[in-house]
């Protein structure tokens with residue numbers, strides 16, 4: 001189901017020049033009479049569905065425009081057509097502004113009534129509202145915790161000096177410290193606590209979405225898993241002490257709020273406090289419990305009237321994730337879980353479980369967004385705390401929907417708030433605002449949670465890997481983090497503004513070591529191939545494994561055991577889904593197993609000091625056809641990957657190709673051509689000397705290929721070149 005973006009544009013061309021100006025003034029008027037005769041008589045100018053004029057609503061202009069047939073419209077005002085912008089609220093209306101035979105008009109109807117325009121197609125139907133689905137909850141007496149099968153190591157991983165993760169972490173920490181002033185970070189907390197004229201400044205997004213303190217705590221706390229830094233530790237402790245001073249007399253910690261989307265700030269504060277607690281700060285867990293106490297009080301007040309409107313709309317369902325973090329921390333309570341349930345929208349879970357595409361692009365209860373996973377992590381945690389399969393089924397459904405219909409081959413997610421993204425539209429142009437960094441960071445975290453529940457399913461690690469190499473490393477640039485992951489044109493300039501992508505990006509950069517390995521009761525999983533070592537405890541002994549590699553620049557990987565005496569355990573080695581062949585694995589020089597792509601090989605044996613495991617990843621170029629909406633007419637576009645690494649075609653952008661307007665703005669893409677057979681990339685790619693993964697294209701001076709993460713600010717590029725044999729080069 002792909003939106004035909006041409007529906008609106010030919011209609012608009014026939015309007016008067018006066019109206020054209022108000023639509024942007026950029027479309028030429030069709031002046032000749034014959035064109036006017038063929039012109040559609042009914043044009044949808046604007047359609048809005050929700051609590052009008054100023055309550056929660058969806059812009060459904062494109063949806064209504066698509067329902068026009070032969071200049072006739074008959075549309076029911078209901079959630080089935082447009083999703084539910086205000087669950088539990090009976091006052092929704094549909095308002096349609098239109099032009100009919102050149103005359104402007106407007107109609108508004110109540111929910112379950114119909115708007116008919118032009119020749120009537122079908123009779124109006126009357127029906128009452130469907131009974132709302134009951135709230136999701138469960139009885140604590142029935143709860144059965146679901147343990148994770150493996151754990152990401154929260155310590156014991158040392159990154160290699162010559163890998164990619166270490167410099168990324170160092171660069172990110174430097175960015176954080178350059179801008180972390182204690183008074184600025186706790187200003188909003190002091191204001192909420194009633195401190196008169198506290199010092200400090202609010203900057204950037206901090207005014208709307210206070211999360212600077214959370215960002216600092218997330219990075220500082222997680223950094224201490226791998227390295228100690230006295231200055232950073234002192235500053236982390238200072239933030240915790242300053243927050244302690246903001247508690248109320250009854251021991252609760254009020255958090256800054258007031259933008260209507262508080263779930264974002266509340267969830268991030270919980271993440272920051274968990275990170276500080278894991279780093280050994282003695283007061284952080286108490287503060288988390290104090291925060292949860294205060295937030296539960298707010299939930300009770302807010303839900304006294306109608307629970308659905310307050311907690312399940314907008315992005316407030318994110319806060320359920322914060323409550324579940326508090327629940328699993330020391331001092332967590334069953335009340336945290338019961339309050340978290342109140343953030344779960346029952347109809348939404350039903351759509352997700354049913355793998356209904358509307359669950360993503362017309363989600364009930366809020367605006368469709370690339371950042372669902374902020375809240376989904378909490379929903380998975382409710383499952384872990386209670387064994388409630390309804391939540392697990394919904395989350396697995398959500399994973400399939402996102403993965404199947406809103407993701408580019410390189411891993412970026414092609415959806416965002418504030419516009420409409422039907423399934424498989426996969427927009428790539430910068431104006432479409434796809435590929436938001438924070439959303440992919442949470443996608444990685446969400447996949448890590450699924451991996452810890454289902455470690456034999458290799459797909460979850462494959463998703464994390466894409467995010468790290470094609471988003472995380474790609475967007476840590478200059479002195480900050482890019483907000484969008486542009487797939488053509490120029491990379492987006494990063495700013496220091498405490499945006500969602502900076503704050504949440506902090507989570508990925510500070511936790512990179514925990515994705516490389518996973519620890520199970522019976523052994524170890526090797527997930528990624530970053531040079532590193534891990535030390536972990538098994539049966540009162542410390543085991544150590546060291547991984548040597550230059551991944552992804554080179555495919556060879558070697559693992560070496562350091563054990564004081566022989567130990568029996570299972571070493572599980574991932575053969576990635578992108579491997580282009582089976583992968584032989586050798587122990588001490590002798591082949592012992594062959595890994596199938598998309599699985600883990602289990603090496604179950606007694607390991608001695610110095611034992612070596614070696615394999616060569618079957619990495620090759622994969623060229624995949626682009627099926628999204630931003631096509632170059634008459635040509636086929638492709639995405640090129642090497643292993644998990646997204647490649648960019650760097651060079652002049654060539655001919656500008658107009659695309660239908662996006663979000664009311666002019667849009668265009670570029671024709672960048674590789675004049676070869678897309679099925680045989682090895683025949684036309686020539687590695688540049690001394691530059692691993694930089695490749696010239698046979699017979700062409702431009703473009704050349706390099707990993708997307710290496711593209712620099714001054715370079716123009718596309719990740720979706722046209723590839724076709726022959727023709728003009």
Ligand SMILES: [Zn+2]
Nearest residue numbers: 436438500501
């Ligand atoms: Zn963001």
